[in-house]
Amino acid sequence: MRILAFLVVLVVALLAYIRLAPTNAERWHTLPDVAGPGDTVEEGGFLAVRRITAPAEEVLVAVEQRALATPRTKLLRGSATEGMITFQTRSLIMGFPDHTTVAVQGDLLVIYGRLRFGRSDMGVNRARIEAWLETLGPLTAPL
Numbered sequence: 166m167r168i169l170a171f172l173v174v175l176v177v178a179l180l181a182y183i184r185l186a187p188t189n190a191e192r193w194h195t196l197p198d199v200a201g202p203g204d205t206v207e208e209g210g211f212l213a214v215r216r217i218t219a220p221a222e223e224v225l226v227a228v229e230q231r232a233l234a235t236p237r238t239k240l241l242r243g244s245a246t247e248g249m250i251t252f253q254t255r256s257l258i259m260g261f262p263d264h265t266t267v268a269v270q271g272d273l274l275v276i277y278g279r280l281r282f283g284r285s286d287m288g289v290n291r292a293r294i295e296a297w298l299e300t301l302g303p304l305t306a307p308l
Contacts, residue, residue, distance in 0.1 A: 183282060184260040190242040193264040194251040196277050202308055204291075210279030211291035213298060215305040221269035224304045225250060228267050228276070231300045235293065254293065263290055274305055 197212065205212040217224045225245035232238055232252045241264065243250040249268035255261065263286065265278040276297065278290030298305065 180259065183262075188241065188253060188262065188264075188281075190251065193253075193281075194242045194249065194266060196249070196266050196268055196270075196275050199270065199273060199275055202273065202306075204308070206291065207279075209284055209286050209290075210277070211286075211294055212278075213276045213294050215274045215298065215301075215308070216272055217269060217274050217304060218306055219304045221248065222246065224269060224274055224301070225267065227301055227304055228274070228297060231297045232265065232267070235297075256289070263293075265290070265294065274301075 199214045238254040241251045241253045251266045262281045280286045
């Protein structure tokens with residue numbers, strides 16, 4: 166019985182840590198180097214790069230509006246005028262945080278989503294980023 170009680174306390178503590186752990190915004194407010202348009206799937210993340218067909222700030226404002234309309238998403242750091250924005254989106258039940266950074270580099274829109282805890286996001290970052298891209302319409306060129 167004590168072992169079961171210990172396991173329950175351990176699970177509750179882990180879930181509390183996931184929800185309450187402070188986030189170092191500097192750590193997540195970065196992007197990898199990109200060469201050109203395309204998608205990259207990685208363990209626990211997704212990188213989408215598209216050519217933009219509108220001014221950079223207009224594209225970033227549109228992405229910011231779409232991102233903040235996503236449930237459980239908040240602005241973590243940056244702004245459209247700064248040229249780079251990082252968001253945190255939490256899963257519905259467990260509250261796992263994912264971080265998505267968006268910037269325009271030259272004529273490329275770069276959106277990089279990755280998880281904070283674990284190894285696999287089960288495609289959640291890719292699905293969210295693709296949904297955001299769908300709403301940008303004529304602001305980006307298709308692959």
